[in-house]
Amino acid sequence: MKTRPRLLTSIPFWVLVVASLAAIVGGLAIVLNGINAMEQVLNDPNATVVQVYVGQSWVVVGAAVLGAGAIGIVSVLALAAASALTHRPDVAVETIDWNSDDETAPEPVAAPFAPAAPLAVEDADIETPSTATAPPQAAAARHDEPRLDAGDDTTRR
Numbered sequence: 001m002k003t004r005p006r007l008l009t010s011i012p013f014w015v016l017v018v019a020s021l022a023a024i025v026g027g028l029a030i031v032l033n034g035i036n037a038m039e040q041v042l043n044d045p046n047a048t049v050v051q052v053y054v055g056q057s058w059v060v061v062g063a064a065v066l067g068a069g070a071i072g073i074v075s076v077l078a079l080a081a082a083s084a085l086t087h088r089p090d091v092a093v094e095t096i097d098w099n100s101d102d103e104t105a106p107e108p109v110a111a112p113f114a115p116a117a118p119l120a121v122e123d124a125d126i127e128t129p130s131t132a133t134a135p136p137q138a139a140a141a142r143h144d145e146p147r148l149d150a151g152d153d154t155t156r157r
Helices: 011-043 049-085 136-141
Strands: none
Touching: 011 049
Protein backbone atom coordinates (compact mmCIF):
# COMPACT_ATOMS: atom_id res chain seq x y z
CA MET A 1 0.00 0.00 0.00
CA LYS A 2 1.39 3.36 -1.02
CA THR A 3 0.86 6.16 1.47
CA ARG A 4 1.56 9.86 1.29
CA PRO A 5 4.51 11.15 3.29
CA ARG A 6 3.87 13.36 6.29
CA LEU A 7 3.95 17.06 5.55
CA LEU A 8 6.76 17.73 8.01
CA THR A 9 9.02 15.23 6.23
CA SER A 10 8.07 16.37 2.73
CA ILE A 11 10.99 18.01 0.93
CA PRO A 12 8.86 20.00 -1.57
CA PHE A 13 6.92 21.52 1.35
CA TRP A 14 10.10 22.78 2.98
CA VAL A 15 11.47 24.01 -0.35
CA LEU A 16 8.28 26.07 -0.73
CA VAL A 17 8.64 27.45 2.80
CA VAL A 18 12.31 28.41 2.32
CA ALA A 19 11.72 29.88 -1.17
CA SER A 20 8.76 31.91 0.07
CA LEU A 21 10.70 33.31 3.02
CA ALA A 22 13.67 34.11 0.77
CA ALA A 23 11.35 35.91 -1.68
CA ILE A 24 9.82 37.94 1.14
CA VAL A 25 13.21 38.94 2.55
CA GLY A 26 14.65 39.69 -0.90
CA GLY A 27 11.61 41.67 -2.03
CA LEU A 28 11.56 43.65 1.20
CA ALA A 29 15.27 44.45 0.81
CA ILE A 30 14.75 45.62 -2.79
CA VAL A 31 11.76 47.79 -1.84
CA LEU A 32 13.47 49.41 1.16
CA ASN A 33 16.69 49.97 -0.80
CA GLY A 34 14.74 51.51 -3.70
CA ILE A 35 12.74 53.82 -1.44
CA ASN A 36 15.90 54.92 0.39
CA ALA A 37 17.63 55.64 -2.93
CA MET A 38 14.62 57.62 -4.18
CA GLU A 39 14.54 59.74 -1.01
CA GLN A 40 18.21 60.59 -1.37
CA VAL A 41 17.87 61.41 -5.08
CA LEU A 42 14.70 63.50 -4.65
CA ASN A 43 16.35 65.65 -1.98
CA ASP A 44 19.42 66.17 -4.18
CA PRO A 45 19.02 69.22 -6.45
CA ASN A 46 21.51 67.80 -8.97
CA ALA A 47 19.66 64.48 -9.47
CA THR A 48 18.85 63.35 -12.98
CA VAL A 49 15.55 62.01 -14.23
CA VAL A 50 17.11 58.59 -14.83
CA GLN A 51 18.09 58.23 -11.19
CA VAL A 52 14.55 59.02 -10.01
CA TYR A 53 12.70 56.71 -12.41
CA VAL A 54 15.07 53.78 -11.99
CA GLY A 55 14.36 53.83 -8.26
CA GLN A 56 10.63 53.57 -8.94
CA SER A 57 11.15 50.58 -11.23
CA TRP A 58 13.20 48.78 -8.59
CA VAL A 59 10.48 49.38 -6.02
CA VAL A 60 7.90 47.83 -8.37
CA VAL A 61 10.13 44.79 -8.98
CA GLY A 62 10.73 44.38 -5.26
CA ALA A 63 7.00 44.62 -4.57
CA ALA A 64 6.33 41.85 -7.11
CA VAL A 65 8.92 39.58 -5.49
CA LEU A 66 7.51 40.39 -2.06
CA GLY A 67 4.00 39.55 -3.31
CA ALA A 68 5.18 36.22 -4.72
CA GLY A 69 6.68 35.34 -1.35
CA ALA A 70 3.44 36.27 0.40
CA ILE A 71 1.47 34.03 -1.97
CA GLY A 72 3.93 31.22 -1.22
CA ILE A 73 3.42 31.63 2.54
CA VAL A 74 -0.36 31.60 2.08
CA SER A 75 -0.10 28.39 0.05
CA VAL A 76 2.12 26.84 2.75
CA LEU A 77 -0.51 27.66 5.36
CA ALA A 78 -3.27 26.24 3.14
CA LEU A 79 -1.29 23.02 2.62
CA ALA A 80 -0.70 22.69 6.34
CA ALA A 81 -4.39 23.22 7.10
CA ALA A 82 -5.49 20.73 4.44
CA SER A 83 -3.00 18.17 5.71
CA ALA A 84 -4.23 18.59 9.27
CA LEU A 85 -7.87 18.19 8.23
CA THR A 86 -7.45 15.04 6.12
CA HIS A 87 -7.70 11.65 7.78
CA ARG A 88 -4.79 9.29 7.37
CA PRO A 89 -5.66 5.59 7.34
CA ASP A 90 -3.78 3.35 9.68
CA VAL A 91 -1.22 1.27 7.88
CA ALA A 92 -0.47 -2.20 9.17
CA VAL A 93 3.21 -3.05 9.00
CA GLU A 94 4.11 -6.70 8.67
CA THR A 95 7.29 -7.79 10.36
CA ILE A 96 9.51 -10.17 8.44
CA ASP A 97 11.09 -13.12 10.18
CA TRP A 98 14.49 -13.28 8.51
CA ASN A 99 15.47 -16.46 10.37
CA SER A 100 12.61 -18.55 8.93
CA ASP A 101 13.31 -20.78 5.92
CA ASP A 102 9.63 -21.42 5.11
CA GLU A 103 8.26 -19.79 2.01
CA THR A 104 4.70 -18.65 2.37
CA ALA A 105 3.74 -18.47 -1.29
CA PRO A 106 3.55 -21.79 -3.16
CA GLU A 107 5.08 -22.00 -6.59
CA PRO A 108 2.47 -21.84 -9.35
CA VAL A 109 1.86 -25.05 -11.28
CA ALA A 110 1.46 -24.57 -15.01
CA ALA A 111 -1.44 -26.42 -16.61
CA PRO A 112 -0.63 -28.47 -19.72
CA PHE A 113 -1.65 -26.85 -23.00
CA ALA A 114 -4.68 -28.37 -24.68
CA PRO A 115 -6.03 -26.97 -27.96
CA ALA A 116 -9.62 -25.80 -27.75
CA ALA A 117 -12.44 -27.11 -29.94
CA PRO A 118 -13.19 -25.03 -33.05
CA LEU A 119 -15.54 -22.16 -32.40
CA ALA A 120 -18.75 -22.02 -34.43
CA VAL A 121 -20.19 -18.51 -34.66
CA GLU A 122 -23.78 -18.08 -35.83
CA ASP A 123 -25.86 -15.01 -36.59
CA ALA A 124 -28.50 -14.43 -33.91
CA ASP A 125 -31.47 -13.92 -36.24
CA ILE A 126 -30.75 -16.68 -38.77
CA GLU A 127 -31.31 -20.33 -37.89
CA THR A 128 -28.73 -21.81 -40.28
CA PRO A 129 -25.31 -22.83 -39.00
CA SER A 130 -22.23 -21.00 -40.20
CA THR A 131 -20.89 -24.15 -41.83
CA ALA A 132 -23.81 -24.35 -44.31
CA THR A 133 -23.40 -23.04 -47.84
CA ALA A 134 -24.92 -19.70 -48.80
CA PRO A 135 -28.32 -19.65 -50.53
CA PRO A 136 -28.32 -18.85 -54.27
CA GLN A 137 -30.01 -15.46 -53.68
CA ALA A 138 -27.07 -14.31 -51.55
CA ALA A 139 -24.53 -15.40 -54.13
CA ALA A 140 -26.34 -13.51 -56.91
CA ALA A 141 -26.83 -10.31 -54.90
CA ARG A 142 -23.31 -8.96 -55.45
CA HIS A 143 -23.88 -6.33 -52.78
CA ASP A 144 -20.19 -6.05 -51.96
CA GLU A 145 -19.15 -4.83 -55.41
CA PRO A 146 -18.43 -1.09 -55.75
CA ARG A 147 -20.96 0.70 -57.97
CA LEU A 148 -21.13 4.19 -59.44
CA ASP A 149 -24.02 6.34 -58.29
CA ALA A 150 -26.19 7.10 -61.33
CA GLY A 151 -28.73 9.09 -59.36
CA ASP A 152 -31.68 6.87 -60.21
CA ASP A 153 -31.87 5.07 -56.89
CA THR A 154 -35.29 5.81 -55.38
CA THR A 155 -34.59 4.16 -52.04
CA ARG A 156 -32.33 6.98 -50.90
CA ARG A 157 -34.95 9.68 -51.16
